[in-house]
Amino acid sequence: MDAQEEDRNVAGERVVNRDLGYPIVVDDDVRPAIADWLRARSTPWVVVCDAHPEVLRLARSIARSVPGSLGVLSFALGEQRKRLSTLEGVLDALVGIGADRQTLVLGVGGGVASDLFGCAAALYMRGVEYAHVATTLVAMADASIGGKTGVDLPSGKNLAGVFRDPSAVFAHVDALQTLPYRHLREGLAEVLKAAIIEGNDLFEAIETLSPHPFWRWPWLDLIGEAIKVKTMIVADDKHEAGMRELLNLGHTFAHGLEKASEYRIAHGAGVALGLRAAGLLALRTGRFSEEEHLRVLATLALLGMPLQTSVPPARVFEAMQSDKKKRGGKLRFVVPRAIGDVEWGVEAPDRTVRDVLALMTTAPEALG
Numbered sequence: 185m186d187a188q189e190e191d192r193n194v195a196g197e198r199v200v201n202r203d204l205g206y207p208i209v210v211d212d213d214v215r216p217a218i219a220d221w222l223r224a225r226s227t228p229w230v231v232v233c234d235a236h237p238e239v240l241r242l243a244r245s246i247a248r249s250v251p252g253s254l255g256v257l258s259f260a261l262g263e264q265r266k267r268l269s270t271l272e273g274v275l276d277a278l279v280g281i282g283a284d285r286q287t288l289v290l291g292v293g294g295g296v297a298s299d300l301f302g303c304a305a306a307l308y309m310r311g312v313e314y315a316h317v318a319t320t321l322v323a324m325a326d327a328s329i330g331g332k333t334g335v336d337l338p339s340g341k342n343l344a345g346v347f348r349d350p351s352a353v354f355a356h357v358d359a360l361q362t363l364p365y366r367h368l369r370e371g372l373a374e375v376l377k378a379a380i381i382e383g384n385d386l387f388e389a390i391e392t393l394s395p396h397p398f399w400r401w402p403w404l405d406l407i408g409e410a411i412k413v414k415t416m417i418v419a420d421d422k423h424e425a426g427m428r429e430l431l432n433l434g435h436t437f438a439h440g441l442e443k444a445s446e447y448r449i450a451h452g453a454g455v456a457l458g459l460r461a462a463g464l465l466a467l468r469t470g471r472f473s474e475e476e477h478l479r480v481l482a483t484l485a486l487l488g489m490p491l492q493t494s495v496p497p498a499r500v501f502e503a504m505q506s507d508k509k510k511r512g513g514k515l516r517f518v519v520p521r522a523i524g525d526v527e528w529g530v531e532a533p534d535r536t537v538r539d540v541l542a543l544m545t546t547a548p549e550a551l552g
């Protein structure tokens with residue numbers, strides 16, 4: 185990996201983003217980049233991965249590629265297992281394999297893996313180095329970047345965790361080939377979220393691509409662009425004191441829906457639903473134009489995203505009350521004013537929020 189390779193973004197070629205001070209490498213096959221990066225260090229390392237067979241296969245091939253690996257530890261994951269008991273299991277396994285304070289933990293998997301393993305590395309012996317190999321679209325475009333790690337509590341999503349930057353992130357774009365179609369599609373909700381924040385270029389690119397089958401999409405470039413939006417915002421506000429809240433567009437609703445559905449609604453699907461809900465809230469509070477709201481909805485619909493839910497609004501409203509962004513007991517939302525102009529810290533009357541949740545059980549506006 186060459187330090188001169190800043191942000192190169194040519195179709196089919198490796199992209200390296202260094203906006204956050206650590207390399208984020210996007211490539212079809214990141215194994216050569218990982219091998220170079222590991223060889224340049226003399227530390228022992230251990231691979232921890234999601235036990236999904238495709239992820240495990242990749243993890244093992246990475247472990248074989250460079251000497252110094254203590255081995256591969258795999259864990260059955262999924263949102264239901266993103267919790268303290270799994271974290272304890274990871275920490276115990278690190279002790280069992282002989283990891284010490286010099287050991288680098290290399291996580292492989294999706295967003296659940298990056299949140300959970302990143303948190304385990306931050307806690308292990310008060311913190312060891314961590315790098316992540318992302319194997320889902322959510323992890324590549326969003327979750328593995330920016331240093332937010334953690335687990336869910338029974339009372340709500342992501343309620344325990346730490347901010348801790350990884351030393352490197354590798355987005356293994358080839359992994360998208362084995363990702364179930366539903367996960368790929370729902371992962372696009374995070375990319376679309378970034379596109380609404382960024383504005384026209386990325387949004388128009390997705391709009392143009394949306395009628396085409398996924399195999400024709402320029403994933404490497406698209407992921408590189410979504411990462412740029414995230415790194416630009418995180419670089420300005422690492423600990424979410426303000427602007428980083430923008431990245432929570434649609435997420436107050438999403439987390440409420442995920443929890444109220446007992447995680448039958450996956451994160452990406454929750455974000456798609458949350459983008460409709462945030463648009464509705466923006467319309468109801470006079471911030472967004474109907475035309476732009478319908479433009480977002482049409483793109484979500486073309487991509488086959490869920491836009492309507494049967495989860496009872498009262499349950500979602502209750503689940504939303506444990507949201508981390510609450511200040512002084514009040515929920516705060518991120519809402520679009522336009523595509524490319526998003527506002528954070530918006531308080532809304534409970535009645536308006538309940539109205540929006542009621543609308544979410546009905547067919548999307550103007551789409552029939």
Ligand SMILES: NC(=O)c1ccc[n+]([C@@H]2O[C@H](COP(=O)([O-])OP(=O)(O)OC[C@H]3O[C@@H](n4cnc5c(N)ncnc54)[C@H](O)[C@@H]3O)[C@@H](O)[C@H]2O)c1
Nearest residue numbers: 236238262294295296297319320322327332359362363451
């Ligand atoms: N920390 C952050 O900034 C941040 C940002 C966005 C999302 N998140 C978190 O990310 C999580 C969601 O991530 P996700 O959608 O990647 O879920 P996930 O990690 O559960 O992966 C989805 C599914 O795909 C499987 N899988 C992973 N890679 C695969 C591959 N290459 N081929 C086939 N199957 C594969 C997994 O086993 C799992 O069943 C949520 O917990 C969310 O809160 C965190």
Ligand SMILES: [Zn+2]
Nearest residue numbers: 374435451455
């Ligand atoms: Zn998210």
